[in-house]
Amino acid sequence: MARFTILNLPTFTDPRGSLTVLEDSLPFKAVRTYWIYGADGQTRGGHRHTHTRQALVAISGTVSIFMNDGIRSDTVELNHPSQCLLIEPKDWHTMTFGPGSVLLVMSSHTYDRSEYIDTPYE
Incomplete structure (x- = not known):
């Protein structure tokens, strides 16, 4: 899994529960x-970008993300809200949702359908 970056976000736990901080963690x-959410068993995504970077956090449940950067591919399983997967523009990705999963996505750019690349790597 060394090919793709997972950030372990700062998390503080005490008897009252856990608090995970995203502040200043993203590049x-x-x-x-x-x-x-509400995508149980569904696969979404199926694209890469020309310039948008993304950060993904499975707030609840498990989301399996297939990644391919044109050289290597791997499946990353996000199943803890303190894990954050970085997706670079070159990374083809699909996301498959487990039961009850909620995936938080943060993007470096606003939505622009024209910068999506729908053709996967061969």
Whole structure:
């Protein structure tokens, strides 16, 4: 899994529960934030970008992300809210959702359909 970057976000735990902090953890400024839920068993994504970087956190449940950067591919399983997967523009990705999963996505750019690349690597 060394090919793709997972950040272990700062997490503070005491008897009252856990608090995970995203502040100053991303290598880009998040200008668009959204979450995907209600997608149990579904696969979404299936693209890469020309310039947008993304950070993904499975807030709840498990999300399996297939990644391919044109050289190597791997499947990353996000299953803890303190793990954050970085997706670079060159990274083809699909996301498969486990039961009850909620995926938080932070993007470096606003939505622009024209910068999506829908053709996977051969």
